[in-house]
Amino acid sequence: RKIIHLPEVDSTNEYAKLIALDEREGTVVVADRQTAGKGRKGRTWASPEGGLWMSVILKPKAEPKHLPTLVFIGALAVVDTLWKFGIEAGIKWPNDVWVNGRKICGVLTEGRIREFVILGIGLNVNNEVPEELRKIATSMREFLGREVSLSEAFHTLIRNLDHWYGLFLDRRYGEIISALKERSIVLGKEVKIIDDETELVGRAVDIDVDGALILETPKGRVRVLHGDVSLRF
Numbered sequence: 001r002k003i004i005h006l007p008e009v010d011s012t013n014e015y016a017k018l019i020a021l022d023e024r025e026g027t028v029v030v031a032d033r034q035t036a037g038k039g040r041k042g043r044t045w046a047s048p049e050g051g052l053w054m055s056v057i058l059k060p061k062a063e064p065k066h067l068p069t070l071v072f073i074g075a076l077a078v079v080d081t082l083w084k085f086g087i088e089a090g091i092k093w094p095n096d097v098w099v100n101g102r103k104i105c106g107v108l109t110e111g112r113i114r115e116f117v118i119l120g121i122g123l124n125v126n127n128e129v130p131e132e133l134r135k136i137a138t139s140m141r142e143f144l145g146r147e148v149s150l151s152e153a154f155h156t157l158i159r160n161l162d163h164w165y166g167l168f169l170d171r172r173y174g175e176i177i178s179a180l181k182e183r184s185i186v187l188g189k190e191v192k193i194i195d196d197e198t199e200l201v202g203r204a205v206d207i208d209v210d211g212a213l214i215l216e217t218p219k220g221r222v223r224v225l226h227g228d229v230s231l232r233f
């Protein structure tokens with residue numbers, strides 16, 4: 001497999017998008033640091049040295065309606081990687097990985113329909129978490145109280161990605177969603193969904209086959225396809 005390792009880049013997702021049409025499926029772009037790391041919804045993603053900042057180029061021949069499932073592949077692979085290091089992590093639907101009530105990883109998928117999908121993963125490993133984020137973010141080093149081998153974390157993550165992406169290619173979407181539900185930290189909880197201007201409060205009761213979060217609200221059941229979930233309100 002081809003791994004493109006850069007000391008520095010604006011964003012591994014941006015770089016991967018530029019080369020995606022010329023590269024094979026599975027090519028990985030990984031950088032020691034990003035100068036303009038991107039989060040969801042136009043947010044920035046702090047990416048100093050010591051963290052794992054990577055993007056995988058995927059070219060799945062799946063129907064477009066299944067593509068949102070790819071974000072779960074990233075989160076599942078990260079959770080399994082963290083467990084391997086003894087870190088009990090869970091998935092905060094749709095694309096965050098949390099440990100002890102704080103975020104340790106975010107996943108950002110971008111792409112062009114029928115051409116490629118870029119699966120971007122940012123995992124706090126040994127990097128410093130910026131002061132202003134310490135209450136809401138953590139790292140593997142902070143949890144374990146020691147440095148972790150970045151290359152071991154990287155290779156474990158790649159193996160886990162191959163496993164979950166293999167299920168995706170075999171169209172075993174049901175198994176992906178059940179794994180997601182098992183590792184979910186939002187199911188059974190009262191949550192607030194914030195999506196642009198709208199807010200919705202309810203109890204998260206299920207994740208359906210399409211990956212939508214099912215909320216029980218005073219007005220009945222609602223299917224939520226995207227948005228930020230807040231557990232603290």
Ligand code: BTN
Pocket residue numbers: 010011012013014034036037038039040041043045047052053054055095096105106107108120121122123
């Ligand atoms: C989020 O939680 O908002 C998603 C964060 C995704 C960050 C990763 S780091 C590697 C890849 N390159 C980027 O610019 N972003 C993703």
